[in-house]
Amino acid sequence: MCIDFIIxxxxxxxxxxxxxxxxxxxxxxxxxxxLSGAIGWIFYSVIATVLEAPTLGNVVGALFLTVFSRSLAVxxxxxxxxxxxxGIFPLVPGAGIYYTxxxxxxxxxxxxSSYGLSTxxxxxxxxxxxxxxxxxxxxxxxxxxAPSCHKS
Amino acid sequence: xxxxxxxxxxxxxxxxxxLRNGAEVYRVEDSVLAILNAYEITDCDVYVLSxxxxxxxxxxxxxxxxxIRHVPMYPMQLARIAAINTLCRDVCSKKISLxxxxxxxxxxxxxxxxxxxxLIIATAIGCGGFAYLYGGTPLDALIAxxxxxxxxxxxxxxxxxxxxxxxxxxxxxxxxxxVAIIFYIIGIPTHYDxxxxxxxxxLVPGIPITNSIRDFINGDYLSGSIRLIDALLTAFCIAVxxxxxxxxxxxxxx
Numbered sequence: 001m002c003i004d005f006i007i008x009x010x011x012x013x014x015x016x017x018x019x020x021x022x023x024x025x026x027x028x029x030x031x032x033x034x035l036s037g038a039i040g041w042i043f044y045s046v047i048a049t050v051l052e053a054p055t056l057g058n059v060v061g062a063l064f065l066t067v068f069s070r071s072l073a074v075x076x077x078x079x080x081x082x083x084x085x086x087g088i089f090p091l092v093p094g095a096g097i098y099y100t101x102x103x104x105x106x107x108x109x110x111x112x113s114s115y116g117l118s119t120x121x122x123x124x125x126x127x128x129x130x131x132x133x134x135x136x137x138x139x140x141x142x143x144x145x146a147p148s149c150h151k152s
Numbered sequence: 153x154x155x156x157x158x159x160x161x162x163x164x165x166x167x168x169x170x171l172r173n174g175a176e177v178y179r180v181e182d183s184v185l186a187i188l189n190a191y192e193i194t195d196c197d198v199y200v201l202s203x204x205x206x207x208x209x210x211x212x213x214x215x216x217x218x219x220i221r222h223v224p225m226y227p228m229q230l231a232r233i234a235a236i237n238t239l240c241r242d243v244c245s246k247k248i249s250l251x252x253x254x255x256x257x258x259x260x261x262x263x264x265x266x267x268x269x270x271l272i273i274a275t276a277i278g279c280g281g282f283a284y285l286y287g288g289t290p291l292d293a294l295i296a297x298x299x300x301x302x303x304x305x306x307x308x309x310x311x312x313x314x315x316x317x318x319x320x321x322x323x324x325x326x327x328x329x330x331v332a333i334i335f336y337i338i339g340i341p342t343h344y345d346x347x348x349x350x351x352x353x354x355l356v357p358g359i360p361i362t363n364s365i366r367d368f369i370n371g372d373y374l375s376g377s378i379r380l381i382d383a384l385l386t387a388f389c390i391a392v393x394x395x396x397x398x399x400x401x402x403x404x405x406x
Binding site: 008011012014015016017018019020021022023024025026029041077078079081082084085086088089090092094095097098099100101102104105106123126127130131134 | 174175176179228229230231232233234235237238241263265266270271273274275276277278279280281282284285286304345348349352353354356357358359361362363365366369387390391392394395398399402
């Protein structure tokens with residue numbers, strides 16, 4: 001189980017890193033982009049499998065991802081967008097979109113509505129997570145994560 | 153200050169590049185205002201939409217100046233946003249003159265994307281990784297890697313034609329599904345659904361959704377709605393593209 005999560009963490013990191021290159025993240029930030037994606041995914045994955053609560057997992061994953069991105073943004077003096085946008089990719093309901101359209105075509109309306117609703121729920125959960133993460137005052141991040149040269 | 157117009161055109165050009173490369177509305181407004189203030193123009197207004205910038209400065213004086221920009225949506229270039237962010241910091245701390253700032257802005261504008269071979273490898277690895285994360289076997293991930301490479305090549309050639317984004321998305325997801333299902337049909341024991349899910353990840357509208365949420369949080373409801381509709385439309389296009397191919401396969405009885 002534990003090894004499974006470690007593998008997932010590494011795969012999520014590499015996959016996010018790949019997408020960070022696609023969206024032309026600066027070279028020096030690529031590793032951090034990958035890390036933010038992996039952190040979002042691992043919180044989601046652990047909560048989804050251990051507590052069997054995927055929606056809560058999405059909220060918590062997005063929340064930690066946002067907080068981590070904002071800390072990095074302050075510490076590395078870059079816009080938070082860079083880390084947040086690449087990091088959100090593992091959480092985005094790509095599978096949900098696929099299954100929803102698949103069951104619509106199969107004319108299986110029960111499965112279609114169940115997957116459609118769960119996709120909307122996932123998107124809503126990510127929104128909640130980001131909103132919660134953005135709600136912390138910027139001054140907290142400035143105090144804790146400012147580059148060390150500003151501390152005496 | 154007599155160079156209101158110069159400063160304003162610099163500030164708006166900087167905002168234009170930020171917006172064009174996928175920054176959120178709040179950041180653009182903030183940067184333009186900060187630059188105007190840095191050059192001691194305090195009587196100014198900036199209004200930014202997801203595809204337009206409206207700015208005016210020194211309305212009541214004889215140097216009154218205003219600008220409107222239409223900014224079409226472009227593929228995201230995070231490196232440019234980061235570079236302009238640094239430039240904006242330097243301008244605001246009054247380290248550089250306006251002329252130097254223009255030179256650096258032009259430099260930021262031309263930061264290139266990564267070369268095509270690297271993009272192909274990156275997309276391939278990304279697709280493979282996500283196919284595995286969404287419950288695929290390592291074999292599925294391997295095939296999704298191949299699908300990702302094909303997808304990037306397709307997008308590269310597609311970007312040279314003048315097709316709209318809608319058609320590009322539908323065609324791209326059709327290509328993904330065709331390649332994934334061909335592997336399934338020739339007898340390789342894959343789960344083609346997992347391969348397709350990995351393959352569509354580069355198309356999935358993660359960026360518009362994230363930006364839309366952030367616009368909503370900052371109270372830019374109009375820009376947020378525009379980007380949300382963009383995201384929903386993209387998701388719909390992907391569903392249509394995948395759907396067409398699966399329907400054909402089902403009717404063909406494979």
